[in-house]
Amino acid sequence: MSQDAYRLISPSGNEIELPLHEGTTGPGVIDIGKLYREQGVFTYDPGFVATGSCSSDITFIDGEKGVLMYRGYPVEQLAEHSNFLEVAYLLQHGDLPTADELADYENTIRYHTMLNEGMLSFFKGFRYDAHPMAMLSAVVGSMSAYYHDSTNVHDPEHRDIFAHRIVAKLPTVAAAAYKKNIGQPFMYPQNHLNYSENLLHMLFAVPAEDYEIDPIAAEALDLLFILHADHEQNCSTSVVRMAGSSAANPYSAIAAGISALWGPAHGGANEAVLQMLEEIGDASQIPKYVAKAKDRDDPFRLMGFGHRVYKNFDPRATIIREMCHKVLARLGRQDTPLFDLALELEQVALKDEFFIEKNLYPNVDFYSGIIYRALGIPTSMFTVMFALGRSVGWTAHWREMIADPKGKISRPRQLYTGPAQRDYVQVDAR
Secondary structure, three states, X not given: OOOOEEEEEOOOOOEEEEEEXXXXXXXXXXXXXXXXXXXOOOOOOHHHOOOOOOOOOOEEEEOOOOEEEEOOEEHHHHHHHOOHHHHHHXXXXXXXXXXXXXXHHHHHHHOOOOOOHHHHHHHHHOOOXXXXXXXXXXXXXXXXXXXXXXXXXXXXHHHHHHHHHHHHHHHHHXXXXXXXXXXXXXXXXXXXXXXXXXXXXXXXXXXOEOOOOOHHHHHHHHHHHHHHOOOOOOHHHHHHHHHHOOOOOXXXXXXXXXXXXXXXXXXXXXXXXXXXXXXHOOHHHHHHHHHHHHOOOOOOOOOOEOOOOOOOOOHHHHHHHHHHHHHHHHHHHHHHHHHHHHHHHHHHHHHXXXXXXXXXXXXXXXXXXXXXHHOOOOHHHHHHHHHHHHHHHHHXXXXXXXXXXXXXXXXXXXXXXOOOOOOOOOHHHO
16 A cells, blocks of 8 residues: 555445645645545535645644644734735735835725725615624625626636725725714725724714824734634635635625624624623623533533634734733723623633633634724624635635636535435325
């Protein structure tokens, strides 16, 4: 047997060699492409917890060691030295940009932030209390109706235009959704502001007076966008890849990713953190709720602790924790009880043997929700903010998938457990 293959022996004694492919780093994968053809069986892996759905050179995660790298760069280095648009360029183009390349990219994003006025009219048709994620998904899906002249997925120039438009226009769409909810007029983007500053302006400025952008708020948003920019083959990214594999227009693939992100088990987790804190109420109730979390028969769960992928610690949480405390020191005093509760719960989780033993450390969702609340961003907008950062990863993965010459339309198989063949019975004989 070859050293770069696995040998599989079926119950009938048939033997098959399955190729083993090694990546740059991390575990290898067994190629099961000929398993059904030669053995007549499929693999079974609900939730794809042990299945490599594609090859990718974008992001690497080592959950055991708490490692997250974008294009080989540790996220800690990027968070310390880079900014969101530089990270966006890295993810979309493969390498860090030169000074000139970064300036050109920033200008491209800056001058594509405005929306077609017809798109703004869409918001008038939504109910005043429509969820921002519903509006975000719908408006992004409509973009193909406005930019149909550049949706040829097989044209590299069209792919570039699409990727730039998504990153540039999504903050404008998000801010418009927020303004719709609160009944204020839309604010147009300002080309002299950077990415995060522009978003804050569109969210919180009003035509009647000047708006002063807090640099700590802009810095915090930029960091959050970097940390949320990509996370390998997560649910929403896999949805974007699957939808895009049919060669559908790319805006529909991103809209599908937005819908997947909306789920409380995915992008809605930071929203669940704030709901949990509000349920706990105040610090005096922490022992009671910690006991409930330890009780296997109690349905209560502490949200924002632990992670499906990271088994020891979430590297993003380590980075964002410092920013969280920085933001609270500067901006969080207007909601002191809630933030004091969050900080007290954080300390309990870091010291309690139950949490330590089960690796239930505060994760990125715990801190991001607190930061958004301190910045004045309502809970309904939390997942929208997540989508702004993750849009970069979505477009990078879509481009990688659509340009792969070996790419195929996604078509998972199943274990069928329904009735065996039955004969039709006329209705009067049933």
